[in-house]
Amino acid sequence: xxxxxxxxxxxxxxxxxxxxxxxxxxxxxxxxxxxxxxxxxxxxxxxxxxxxxxxxxxxxxxxxxxxxxxxxxxxxxxxxxxxxxxxxxxxxxxxxxxxxxxxxxxxxxxxxxxxxxxxxxxxxxxxxxxxxxxxxxxxxxxxxxxxxxxxxxxxxxxxxxxxxxxxxxxxxxxxxxxxxxxxxxxxxxxxxxxxxxxxxxxxxxxxxxxxxxxxxxxxxxxxxxxxxxxxxxxxxxxxxxxxxxxxxxxxxxxxxxxxxxxxxxxxxxxxxxxxxxxxxxxxxxxxxxxxxxxxxxxxxxxxxxxxxxxxxxxxxxxxxxxxxxxxxxxxxxxxxxxxxxxxxxxxxxxxxxxxxxxxxxxxxxxxxxxxxxxxxxxxxxxxxxxxxxxxxxxxxx
Amino acid sequence: xxxxxxxxxxxxxxxxxxxxxxxxxxxxxxxxxxxxxxxxxxxxxxxxxxxxxxxxxxxxxxxxxxxxxxxxxxxxxxxxxxxxxxxxxxxxxxxxxxxxxxxxxxxxxxxxxxxxxxxxxxxxxxxxxxxxxxxxxxxxxxxxxxxxxxxxxxxxxxxxxxxxxxxxxxxxxx
Numbered sequence: 001x002x003x004x005x006x007x008x009x010x011x012x013x014x015x016x017x018x019x020x021x022x023x024x025x026x027x028x029x030x031x032x033x034x035x036x037x038x039x040x041x042x043x044x045x046x047x048x049x050x051x052x053x054x055x056x057x058x059x060x061x062x063x064x065x066x067x068x069x070x071x072x073x074x075x076x077x078x079x080x081x082x083x084x085x086x087x088x089x090x091x092x093x094x095x096x097x098x099x100x101x102x103x104x105x106x107x108x109x110x111x112x113x114x115x116x117x118x119x120x121x122x123x124x125x126x127x128x129x130x131x132x133x134x135x136x137x138x139x140x141x142x143x144x145x146x147x148x149x150x151x152x153x154x155x156x157x158x159x160x161x162x163x164x165x166x167x168x169x170x171x172x173x174x175x176x177x178x179x180x181x182x183x184x185x186x187x188x189x190x191x192x193x194x195x196x197x198x199x200x201x202x203x204x205x206x207x208x209x210x211x212x213x214x215x216x217x218x219x220x221x222x223x224x225x226x227x228x229x230x231x232x233x234x235x236x237x238x239x240x241x242x243x244x245x246x247x248x249x250x251x252x253x254x255x256x257x258x259x260x261x262x263x264x265x266x267x268x269x270x271x272x273x274x275x276x277x278x279x280x281x282x283x284x285x286x287x288x289x290x291x292x293x294x295x296x297x298x299x300x301x302x303x304x305x306x307x308x309x310x311x312x313x314x315x316x317x318x319x320x321x322x323x324x325x326x327x328x329x330x331x332x333x334x335x336x337x338x339x340x341x342x343x344x345x346x347x348x349x350x351x352x353x354x355x356x357x358x359x360x361x362x363x364x365x366x367x368x369x370x371x372x373x374x375x376x377x378x379x380x381x382x383x384x385x386x387x388x389x390x391x392x393x394x395x396x397x
Numbered sequence: 398x399x400x401x402x403x404x405x406x407x408x409x410x411x412x413x414x415x416x417x418x419x420x421x422x423x424x425x426x427x428x429x430x431x432x433x434x435x436x437x438x439x440x441x442x443x444x445x446x447x448x449x450x451x452x453x454x455x456x457x458x459x460x461x462x463x464x465x466x467x468x469x470x471x472x473x474x475x476x477x478x479x480x481x482x483x484x485x486x487x488x489x490x491x492x493x494x495x496x497x498x499x500x501x502x503x504x505x506x507x508x509x510x511x512x513x514x515x516x517x518x519x520x521x522x523x524x525x526x527x528x529x530x531x532x533x534x535x536x537x538x539x540x541x542x543x544x545x546x547x548x549x550x551x552x553x554x555x556x557x558x559x560x561x562x563x564x565x566x567x568x569x570x571x
Contacts, residue, residue, distance in 0.1 A: 160563075244487065247487065247560070248485070248486070248487045250559075250560045250563050250564075251476065251487065251556050251559045251560050252476060252477070252480055252486065252559075253562075253563050254558070254559030254560055254561070254562035254563045255472070255473035255476050255477055255559045255562075256473075256477065257562050257563070257566065258469060258470075258473050258559065258562055259470070259473050259474070259477065259509060259512070262466065262469065262470050262473070262512065263466070265562070267462060267465040267466045267469050267558070268465055268469075268554060268555065268557075268558040269456050269460035269462075269465070270414070270454075270460055270461050270462075270464060270465035270468070270554075271411070271414040271415075271444075271454050271455045271456065271457065271460065271461065272414060272457060272459045272460055272461045273413050273414030273415075273461065273534075273535070
């Protein structure tokens with residue numbers, strides 16, 4: 001059944017909600033299953049399956065359905081909902097455009113009908129190419145902004161993966177295609193074509209061909225301008241934006257990982273703040289303060305360092321016992337000197353004086369004789385003059 | 398022997414653990430004399446001089462791990478809370494001014510409150526105030542008023558560390 005064009009358009013308008021739902025299903029799943037088609041029509045309370053097939057809006061694929069490309073593209077265009085295309089898909093225009101251009105150049109003086117046909121085809125290819133680039137830029141911008149707003153609450157790691165994929169697989173290759181300075185880019189090829197058509201729009205003998213060259217030339221001026229704009233969007237807006245999303249997500253993922261166990265992670269080496277004010281502004285005053293302390297001081301001399309020996313402690317009990325066992329002692333000071341010499345290799349004066357304190361013991365009975373006598377005792381280099389004291393008794397012994 | 402201009406300031410700042418920033422004239426002198434200063438700090442103090450496009454600093458074996466860890470926790474928490482608040486944390490830290498009150502709100506209402514309370518330098522308002530002063534002394538932040546500050550480019554030292562965590566994690570997985 002061949003439907004009237006107006007009928008089809010009216011049908012599309014009337015059931016546009018259902019068409020959109022079918023379009024979204026196909027975009028999401030790649031296909032519209034028979035069950036899903038039934039569900040959608042039941043939901044809208046109308047059975048339009050027959051018309052969808054008759055008007056060639058849907059075509060059957062095995063037991064399922066697909067929206068025909070022409071309608072799919074129409075809805076996509078109306079909704080401005082493009083999916084990013086892989087640059088490989090766009091890259092194919094490089095071949096078709098180059099090939100047509102080569103043939104135009106080679107047969108510029110050949111059959112004018114074929115030349116005009118090729119010129120028209122070339123214009124068509126360039127238009128399609130540009131539309132694809134534009135669609136891709138729009139779709140990438142939409143996707144990036146959505147990722148930025150993170151409406152779908154995507155995990156940070158997933159954000160890194162997506163941002164990296166768009167940069168590496170879509171934006172950088174697309175930018176190469178649009179880079180006019182790159183000799184093998186399509187933009188560069190279009191620039192060559194533009195120069196060539198500019199020449200022939202004036203010099204071509206055949207008027208119809210001249211008109212086509214003229215048309216192509218102005219089309220190219222516009223396309224080149226637009227491509228430049230697209231390229232700028234990619235490099236100045238899209239790439240930094242998506243690069244920022246990637247960096248942000250990487251950093252935030254890093255921090256979240258760090259916060260899981262902040263005391264077990266290695267941290268960056270940060271300088272230790274040292275207070276070594278070698279060059280401090282206050283050095284002069286600090287130094288002056290120190291030196292001023294010594295300004296009016298007297299000279300101080302230090303003795304040669306002596307080896308510190310273990311401090312000798314007078315064992316009064318021990319020597320009292322010794323004295324008692326030697327009683328009676330005729331000459332107490334001599335006894336002191338003799339006892340110390342027996343006990344120690346070296347007798348210091350302090351030991352001597354310590355031992356002589358026994359003479360003041362209250363329990364001792366001292367006899368100074370009838371006539372005071374004195375004696376000389378030598379301790380090291382010192383000669384002492386001491387009285388003669390006799391000890392006869394200690395305590396009750 | 399002649400030393401470059403601001404030599405005293407350069408040595409004093411770096412030795413005291415400061416980051417020297419590209420906005421300071423000492424940074425230009427350091428950059429122009431990078432080789433001699435690298436040698437000077439190595440020979441005099443056994444310190445390694447690092448100069449990036451965002452800051453210059455000294456590294457030694459006696460690095461201050463505790464402060465470094467606390468700064469990491471501080472920036473990590475702030476980044477997390479800003480993001481949770483729907484803010485673009487990287488742009489905010491890089492370009493905007495912060496009010497101490499804003500920081501207080503984020504820290505007192507954070508879901509990481511246990512971590513905050515267990516950290517001596519971050520656990521309460523007074524500790525955080527002192528901590529901000531430490532960051533100011535180290536040139537990690539710059540106080541614009543008593544209760545306002547901006548992050549200096551030295552914050553990238555810590556952001557690079559966070560990015561490295563993910564990179565190393567990925568390398569380990571590979």
